[in-house]
Amino acid sequence: MTHQRFKLSALFIATSAIFSTPTFADEAKDQDIEKIAVLGDKPSNYLGIEAQTASKLGIAIKDTPQSVRVVTRALMDDFSLDDVNQVLETTPGISVEKIETDRTYYKARGFDITNFQVDGLGLPQERGSLQGTLDTAIYQRVEVVMGANGMMTGAGNPSATVNFIRKRPTDNAQASLSLTVGSWSNRRIDADVSGRINDAVAARAVVVSQVRDSYLDRYSVNRNVFYGITEFNLSEDTTLTTSITYQKNDADSPLWGALPLFDSEGNATNLDVSTSTASNWAFWNNTSKQAFVELEHYLGGDWTLFARYAHAQTEQDSELFYVYGTPDAKTGLGLTGYASDYQLEDKQNLFDVYAQGSFDLFGQNHLIAAGASQAKMAYNEQSLYDFTTGNGFPAMPNLSTWDGYAPRPTLVDGITGSQIDSRQRSEYVSVRFSIRDDLKLLTGLRHTDWETVGAAYQVNKGREDSDTTHYLGAIYTINEDLNVYGSYTETFAPQFEQGLDGNALSPIEGDTREIGLKTEFFNDNLMLNIALFDAEQLNIAVADVENSTPDNSVYKAAPGIQSRGYEIELSGDLGFGVSANLGYTYTNIDVADSIDAGNTEAELVKNYTPKQVFKLAAKYDVAALEGLTFGMNMRWQDDISRVQVQSPRVVTEQKAYALVNFMASYQISPTVDLTFNANNVFDKKYINSLYWAQGFYGAPRNYSLTLNWAL
Template identity: 25%
Template sequence: MRKLSLGILLVFCNLFATFAGEIKGVVFSKSGERLEFVTIQLKGTNTGGTTDSRGRFNFRKLTNGHYTLVLSSVSYKTKELKVVLPSDNGVVEMDSVILEPTTQELSEIVVTGNASKYNTRDISNSIRLGQPLLRIPQNVQVVGNQIMADQQIVSMSDGIARNVSGVTKLEHWGDSYTRINMRGSRAAAFREGMNVTSSWGPLTEDMSYVERVEFIKGPAGFMMSNGEPSGIYNVVTKKPTGQTKGEATFTYGSYDFYRAAIDLDGKLDQTGRLLYRFNAMGQTTNSHRAHEFAKRYSIAPVISYQLDPKTKLTAEYNFQYMQSSNIGSYYAFSPDGYATLPQDYSILEPGLEPTTVNDHTLILNLQHQFNKDWKLTAQTAYFNYNRQGSSMWPGSLSANGDMIRNVSIGDAINEMKFGQLYLNGKAQTGQVSHTVLAGFDAGDKHAWYDWSKSFALDSIGTYNIYNTKYNGGSPYYGYPSFDRSKSLKERANNTQITQSYVGLYLQDVLGFFNDRLLLTLAGRYTYVKDSSYGTTQTKERHFSPRVGLNFSIDENTSVYALYDQTFSPKMGMLRSGKKVKPITGNNWEAGIKRNWFNNRWSTSLTVYQILKDNETSSDPQNTPQESYLIQVGQSKSKGVEIDVQGEIVRNLSVIANYAYTDYKVSKSVNASQPVGTRLPGYAKQNFNIWLKYKFTQGMLDGFSLSAGQTSQLDRSSWNWGSTLNNTQSLPDYFRFDAALGWRKNNLNLALNIYNVFDRYLYSGSPYGNYYYWQSEAPRNFRLSMSYSF
């Protein structure tokens, strides 16, 4: 890693003298949709390219002067734009280039400065809706790559939740697995529009190859009709843009954090039909807890080929590797309550077998544009997650602190296959417009687990959590050795989880009064088969309706209402041996959205209520080797969500959000969870804010200051919290972060300080006769340097 870091620094030195001007922008249709595959040529030169999937283009290494951009696309008139680049190091940003099918216009634009882009108007193609955010009758929030860069977010579990109202991350196996909750329960993990959620997974995505993360609240009808009604988060990866450019980044931080990443984007032929994108990352870090470490690297090549002006094929491969200390080391345990041990306390024994994960993803995507109104997309994917290692948990913990630490085998294989075919189109019948979505999707998930073998490190009295003089490295019973002579698939006789499904869906958005009033009518039929842990296979069929209204008060303001439905066939058993019933969820939602000051910033206000029948949760009586569920009857989640995002005044960018969540049992079939019982896994009130001010004049030109705060009030633990036998409740959570940045042309430096006030922050839960929790790091920092070329 140090050699790689030195190499990147040499690249910076060699390229420092090549600073040059830049012209970039976004191309829209008249209706506000971002246009991809638009050909853009610098008139009188050989320089050109095409817009990416979000309508963006970028020309680098330009000298000052006058330029003419020639834009052309199928079904649109050619358009010329005159641009003045004021200096060799200047940046021209063209926020809203609009192509109209019937007119040509010649415009001159002189732009200075480089505005912070926290706001976005659209969602990715993988969400399939084909509508700008303002017109979607649902709360959808997007966290883009500039937000992630400013906050130095390096993985999906690394603080991204703070940017969206009501979204929290629950503790689990460190950075190897991200558990996102919103609206009271777990949000499904999606990758490029495919549901990759599994019992423990997927492997946390590294942000080096991620373009944006989209949070869709509620069932999302056509996509989530077989899943939790709380919503999804959809990870969208970086794709070729048609522009020749690159960026190298090196980061150093607390606890021996070293990270190097490179992003290359360009053409493989002179015509611009064959494009590539390549991202690679290497990272190593220790922890504030003793003997804890993680090493990761990833590679993510993408190739796209424009078969003809209307057809594009994209092939994407992602590989992630992780080696870490025992995944149970993140937890602390005490019979006396939360945070009763030092913040850096660890039960980890040095010398234990590390955990290794190999994670492969292959995605093929074919898009065919019949004409400007109709587009067909076909997508197939294969995911393979393979983990070998072990976990730790107390075999026993007495009131005086004597613990027997058990180490169990923790191997897993997770294979997933997906196929999707969907059609987006527009039509007109009289005075009514139609935005049509029709599709088919199928998936097959198969997971094999082995945690059957366990090994005690200690005998009674040889390890005590309060013994500060204990030196690790010689456990009483020595180190475990697990028999892996048989393959995992042979070992996992009764520890398999399988699910296969097919779905058909149809949605029509009817536009009235020149599309000021939009009526969404949709339905999905889903057939699911699943089995788990040796239980009998179950089959479920369900029709899920979706009805929405969106009214545009003006071109920047809309109000909406939505009814959506989902169902979730639960894989698991009750302690009685019976199979759990599938969850059905009904979501009612209403809200108002507005874009302010030429889309510089946006706001949304949402109220919702979700009713879930046959609600399930982990049985509080489970031992570490048990995974029984309980069903509580019906639950009701209701709340209010407020989001603000964008540049509210010149040079001041803001991300602010607030959520009030109330999640309780509304009908009970279990005496231990009567009506009114609070359900686990959320905070009743969440408030987050991130401010960034960029200086553009005087001696401070190029500098920026950022500060952020996140609060979680009245927290419910993962496992019943204060409702279980009068146990302690989690305290309120307050965290403050800050950052200092400097940008000069293509060089960017950033210093981020996390947990500025050095608080003992954690999340956890009661468990039997003791408590467990995971502590966050005390005050720590990251210093990064990146260079764009």
């Protein structure tokens, strides 16, 4: 089992990072320039107004011919969404596949999400997983562009792009402090200080410390976060922004792998929700560091130049215990455990420069962004095992009574791992043509060169590919409140598997076709987005059994999955003191062509992907008692399943279920409020994910109480 995360070197803790909102020196200039780089969300409700992720043109979400989701800071604060998993579980259209305690995958429209950005800068992650967790205290909002997004990201899947928008320094001095206590000895402190140091310098700092146990036996986490960002107004036209981010997530007795889900008679094991296969000595420590620098220069007219650099480094240190096998239906015996020492270092150096502005043609004003980016990545991992003493504990007792004891292994054997270096270079252009006042055409393309050298666990990963991805979208304004749109966008993903001719297969190709409407109500305080989508992938590498030999595995290209469906999202202020973000997603996955071509994995994807998902986050400000707010955050999903054994057929099923969370908040004074959260209030027992053959249960009913002070 391999693990990946974002990382950075301590060398860059002395430097700082990127992506500030631009500051212009005088009000007259502000009035003349459309601030297409200034983004925000309404602070008191759940409506995002603008997003940069889809085009780099800074156009409003309503004017973007693609589905865009925004989780605002207000929603995160109301429901104590303190990590990325909680945020994306709340985001309509996103599935969070928690396969282990400290490794998670994300999916949209049936495909793995492999594109993650920070303030619009990022690279596709081939493995698509997040190790440890990301704390959300440093983010102002999270943007998600549904479907392919090849114009902005290049390589990837036709799933979604997740963009984490960080907090920025404020002109006015402000400070906040939050103290949280909760179930399983959860203790958290969160501090945020921001303001202007002088006319030329503004800064912000966020600090988080959290310690918590868990509903899972023996599992506990110690998390520490620091984020600092500084903006320097070098001149009337030039702004330099630097920042650093440090996140450390140390986990004791984490799951590596998960629980067996069926026994020797094919029945569901139905273990207690607290059951864990982690030994009492296991640990999984993840450290992430990021350093960003951005230079923004106003060129004149309405043109601005951006130059951005980031260094990211992830380090992982772990000793893990994996349990596998099928337990006997009567005794619970028959499982085997083994241990591994796993080390990882992942470095990324990213550079992006682009110009953003407009031009006049045929009596209309048109927007354009054009630039180039380069990234270098170095990924190194090492695994050690214990063949000397029998991998620690080869014969496991019944999990229902196991206390986590296993002999401490001697992890010095069977060294293996990965050493992979990659480089990606891209040039891109994005243009919004105003055909008429009521008709806009958004088009763009991105050319990407990708080169990889190295091997992973004795498998050569060397490859060299290039591709050009295209984007075309149109949006028609029926009236000032209603837009209809259509779009087509592409992605590609290099692959290293070789065909019968000895050459690497062509890149995986993906695309998304989408039509929809976007409308606003109540003075633009509420937005409705209805979208129909059709997405697919081609050229997936599958084993060519007929032409393979024991010494030479050969592959062939096959279809992936075709995903069709529709999405409905309503977000913003409903009136009468109610703010809400709700979404319904229907996804129909067609795998007939894939299975005929030998891609049997496609059927697994169809079965473990819920066809229907409904999400709702809403709060009500009680008019009769000023300062009192109630809220509910719920998620319902359809049945899912996984075929574990074909003959005799064994299927793990997770019936449809709903998770309901409640919130109550009271404003004690102008500077102090108290928030109470109750999660999984109906104590539903459910399997987190069937993405893997193993799985574990979600958290039972739990509570937290947060005292917030803000100046």
